[in-house]
Amino acid sequence: MITIEALKEFGTDTDTGLKRVMGKEELYLRLVKTIPQNEGFAKLEEALENNDLNSAFEAAHGLKGVLCNLELSPLSDRVVEITEHLRAKDDADYRSMMEEILKLKDRLEQICNS
Amino acid sequence: MNDNFNDIQHLNRIVLIVDDEAVNREILGAMLEEEFTVIFAADGEEAMDIIEDSYRRLSCILLDLVMPGPDGFTVLKRLKSRNELKHIPVIVLTSEQEAEVKCLKLGAADFIKKPYSDPEVIRARVSRTIELSEDREYIRVVQKDELTGLYSRQFFYEYARTMDIYNKDGETDAVVLDVEHFHLINEMYGRGPADEVLFLVGGAIREFLETTEGIACRSDADIFLIYIRHQADYSELIKLIEKKVSAVLSSFHIRVRIGVYEKAMSNIVMEQRFSYARVASNTLRGKYGKDIAFYDPGMSERSIYQEHLISDIHGALKNNEFEVYYQPKFRITGDEPVLCSAEALVRWRHYEYGLIKPDEFLPVFEKNGLIRILDRYVWKKTIEQMREWRERAVFTLPVSVNVSRIDLYDEDMCEYLLDCLKENGLASEDIYLEITESAYTDDNDQLIKAINKLKAAGFKIEMDDFGSGYSSLNVITEMPIDFLKLDMNFIKRINEDEKVLHIVKLIIDMAKFMGVTMVAEGVEVEPQYEILRENGCEIVQGFYFSKPLPAMEFEICFAD
Numbered sequence: 049m050i051t052i053e054a055l056k057e058f059g060t061d062t063d064t065g066l067k068r069v070m071g072k073e074e075l076y077l078r079l080v081k082t083i084p085q086n087e088g089f090a091k092l093e094e095a096l097e098n099n100d101l102n103s104a105f106e107a108a109h110g111l112k113g114v115l116c117n118l119e120l121s122p123l124s125d126r127v128v129e130i131t132e133h134l135r136a137k138d139d140a141d142y143r144s145m146m147e148e149i150l151k152l153k154d155r156l157e158q159i160c161n162s
Numbered sequence: 163m164n165d166n167f168n169d170i171q172h173l174n175r176i177v178l179i180v181d182d183e184a185v186n187r188e189i190l191g192a193m194l195e196e197e198f199t200v201i202f203a204a205d206g207e208e209a210m211d212i213i214e215d216s217y218r219r220l221s222c223i224l225l226d227l228v229m230p231g232p233d234g235f236t237v238l239k240r241l242k243s244r245n246e247l248k249h250i251p252v253i254v255l256t257s258e259q260e261a262e263v264k265c266l267k268l269g270a271a272d273f274i275k276k277p278y279s280d281p282e283v284i285r286a287r288v289s290r291t292i293e294l295s296e297d298r299e300y301i302r303v304v305q306k307d308e309l310t311g312l313y314s315r316q317f318f319y320e321y322a323r324t325m326d327i328y329n330k331d332g333e334t335d336a337v338v339l340d341v342e343h344f345h346l347i348n349e350m351y352g353r354g355p356a357d358e359v360l361f362l363v364g365g366a367i368r369e370f371l372e373t374t375e376g377i378a379c380r381s382d383a384d385i386f387l388i389y390i391r392h393q394a395d396y397s398e399l400i401k402l403i404e405k406k407v408s409a410v411l412s413s414f415h416i417r418v419r420i421g422v423y424e425k426a427m428s429n430i431v432m433e434q435r436f437s438y439a440r441v442a443s444n445t446l447r448g449k450y451g452k453d454i455a456f457y458d459p460g461m462s463e464r465s466i467y468q469e470h471l472i473s474d475i476h477g478a479l480k481n482n483e484f485e486v487y488y489q490p491k492f493r494i495t496g497d498e499p500v501l502c503s504a505e506a507l508v509r510w511r512h513y514e515y516g517l518i519k520p521d522e523f524l525p526v527f528e529k530n531g532l533i534r535i536l537d538r539y540v541w542k543k544t545i546e547q548m549r550e551w552r553e554r555a556v557f558t559l560p561v562s563v564n565v566s567r568i569d570l571y572d573e574d575m576c577e578y579l580l581d582c583l584k585e586n587g588l589a590s591e592d593i594y595l596e597i598t599e600s601a602y603t604d605d606n607d608q609l610i611k612a613i614n615k616l617k618a619a620g621f622k623i624e625m626d627d628f629g630s631g632y633s634s635l636n637v638i639t640e641m642p643i644d645f646l647k648l649d650m651n652f653i654k655r656i657n658e659d660e661k662v663l664h665i666v667k668l669i670i671d672m673a674k675f676m677g678v679t680m681v682a683e684g685v686e687v688e689p690q691y692e693i694l695r696e697n698g699c700e701i702v703q704g705f706y707f708s709k710p711l712p713a714m715e716f717e718i719c720f721a722d
Contacts, residue, residue: 082184119277
């Protein structure tokens with residue numbers, strides 16, 4: 049079962065995250081559990097594969113909002129990073145950034161299902 | 163909780179959160195649900211449906227910008243383009259710096275950044291936004307007069323003061339505008355058309371203000387106040403109002419009166435400036451052909467003087483300051499003029515101002531109804547004087563007294579006179595009643611009733627000032643009068659102006675035809691007397707024969 053401790057270990061600032069939901073731990077954990085299923089990841093991945101940087105930015109931007117609201121670092125840090133590159137339409141290594149994001153998402157999913 | 167019923171701040175407000183991300187919706191919901199009833203929409207389409215259904219109950223909308231389908235910008239634009247929706251405050255949820263400016267320009271009330279800051283801060287911002295928006299809405303509702311769309315009085319004065327603060331160097335005018343005889347429109351046509359008149363006047367004022375810097379309000383029923391950059395002339399405003407009203411209500415001819423306190427001095431408080439404008443406007447009462455008056459300090463002195471007269475009347479009655487003078491009337495049908503009656507005229511020997519002429523105080527008392535008290539006083543004094551003359555066998559002449567229009571509305575007027583006569587051993591045939599022509603204008607049926615009652619009691623009726631007002635000739639066919647007294651303005655010009663002479667001849671013929679005795683007053687010089695005599699006028703009165711005299715002098719001059 050997902051726990052605050054496990055999330056802390058993952059690198060999440062659970063204190064800030066919990067404060068944002070008025071200390072409602074149950075709600076917080078339930079919201080975190082929805083993250084691995086968030087459509088944003090698939091949308092981002094697909095847009096990058098199609099080299100559609102505009103759609104990729106939109107997807108990343110949406111994800112960023114949600115992840116930051118839950119203070120889900122380090123996953124949120126990576127998403128913030130890719131969002132900024134996409135906003136500037138940088139010639140960056142999006143593929144490896146995406147891989148990193150998916151890896152962190154998988155780890156989070158394990159925490160959620162443990 | 164009953165304690166809170168009278169405090170609407172405690173009523174539960176409904177807040178709509180619009181965000182396509184469930185996580186964001188729920189986090190915000192968790193922050194706000196203790197203080198508000200929170201409802202959610204997952205995209206712009208759903209948001210619009212909810213808003214359409216329940217906009218009357220929505221206190222605030224929290225709106226995400228980036229959403230599939232119609233995004234936040236689109237929703238915001240739609241809300242602001244609709245009159246019934248644009249008052250709902252919208253707080254935009256965004257992490258984009260540039261979007262903030264764009265949203266504020268589109269009419270967003272505030273914005274909340276992602277990731278959300280401290281819940282306390284967010285709750286406070288939502289509460290504050292709702293409070294501001296409700297305050298603005300209350301002001302929007304009460305600051306305007308519903309009928310005319312102009313400001314209400316309280317807000318008007320406040321905004322006028324604000325205008326002064328931001329317009330330090332410009333000259334401004336305080337203007338009072340009122341619709342003459344508005345109460346008659348109300349009584350004759352009813353509330354609907356009367357309101358329509360006010361609506362049209364308000365519309366014309368608004369149109370006038372489109373091209374000139376100023377604000378306006380409706381103060382009392384038919385009184386409008388305008389605070390405006392100094393204008394040289396207000397006749398355009400009057401023309402505009404008359405045009406607007408007659409375009410819609412073609413059978414109405416309304417007359418508006420404008421009083422202006424121009425180039426308002428900044429050290430005079432706002433309300434006082436409008437009192438001055440009001441004083442100016444009041445000087446136009448009953449003056450036909452003049453509809454704009456500018457305030458000058460003399461007007462205030464005059465109105466203060468008139469206030470003094472009003473407050474002094476009761477003391478003056480007690481101290482016998484009012485004196486009755488008598489001016490003789492002569493029958494001129496024979497070889498020599500023969501004294502046939504007299505007119506009782508009031509003078510006021512004021513303890514401070516000395517002898518005051520009747521045209522200074524009578525109009526003031528006519529305006530506020532005090533004339534009834536004074537009229538009765540004069541009737542009584544006259545009757546007592548007549549008794550005294552009879553007891554000493556000096557005169558048995560009939561004397562005429564003046565009756566104001568308002569006296570005729572007193573149910574007991576006839577009884578009062580009869581009692582008074584009886585107490586003094588006199589009868590109704592001994593006094594004549596002079597009723598001014600201007601009394602015959604607004605409610606003739608009631609007047610005819612009152613006059614018939616007096617006639618039936620044996621009084622003779624004299625129509626005073628005939629030709630001075632606006633009554634039509636058929637008034638004299640309707641009224642059961644015995645004497646027709648020509649207005650003195652005709653007599654003044656009778657020996658100078660052929661046309662006037664012609665009119666007077668016509669009136670004399672008409673009076674003869676109707677069997678009414680013709681009286682001319684204001685006869686000052688011999689040629690006037692001669693012309694009147696030659697043309698068949700029967701009775702004359704004026705300085706050529708005698709000015710009005712105190713009883714004792716009258717007695718000395720005219721007793722046999």
